[in-house]
Amino acid sequence: MSIPDTETGSDDAALARRVCQAAPRTDAEAEAELCRRLAPRVRLYGLRHLGNEAAAADLMQQAMLLMVERMRAGALREPERLASFVFGICRMLVLDLRRGHARRERLLETYGGALLPPEAPPPVFDHERLAHCLECLPERERTVLMLTFYDELPAEVLAGELKLSPANVRVIRHRGLERLRACVTGGTE
């Protein structure tokens, strides 16, 4: 199965080119627009690798600052490769943030969570509608999807719990996800 090797979107690349070409001066408008576009994508990377909103927000902030700093310094030679450039920054920062995890835990023990931003963003879906859509799923799809998402269980693990094959779990999961998305979005996605 192939993953498309995406060139950075042309608008992103154009903005990146403006930022790079402005050096040693700055193109504040292009920098701000680039950060506005990329920050939500970096947040997703952070959620996936760091597992919580607060850490993902830390990553997002640090990655945007570092990206702009390096672009001003001429480190991005090919604006079309901006996505790979940002990926490298994210990967490095996640390693740093993980090293800082123990320190963060000590601070949390000392000060509690009061100084941290809220963990979860506002809900996107109406809970009652989502519950209704879940109730409408066939039994196996509901069980597989809910157990998958509750603990973010890979197919191999859930297959062991339910005594199914991993391939079977993936098929049930895929069908369930399609049905659930169609229900919660009213077929508009």
Next chain:
Amino acid sequence: MNCGSPLDWGRLLAYWLGELDPDTEARTEVHYLGCAACSRRLDHLAALAREVRAVTRRSGVNLLVSDEFVRRLSEEGLQVREYRVPLNGSVNCTVAPEDDFVVARLEAQLDEVKRIDMVYLDSGGATQMRREDVPFIAQSGGVVLSARIDTLRALPATTLHLRLLAVDDSGDRILGDYTFNHTPCRSGQLEP
């Protein structure tokens, strides 16, 4: 904004659950970091996962579950009230204010069973609702049902009847009948 070669939902979900090999994972990340459309799809998936988790955590739907799931709930500090209903037996049950989950294990002999349907019966034995092909683990000796908690809290004193059916090409075979004698829990009242 459109993507000429979008990441499909199966791939995005596999990514989100950490199922991809490192090389495919890295290429997936480079793709969505450079792609507004695919990052929006991933954001939609992440939000859906978060909200499904929230619905699950507040016991927002009826759900057939595994023993491991019930154990994890308890380990997380959630209050799980468990009832074991013997084959063709009954149980006195309730839901207390502090309960987060109420689960019932319906004991049955499941060897050789290929498919199970769960039937809700009225007091006369007529079918009210039939849930087809419910998940079960043959070796576990039963089916574990987690009931939607706000529905349970709203119930008056009542008797509920469930039946498990084994289904195959030759038709239906009754595996067991189960009766729940439900009493609402009032403060200061001894629970059943």
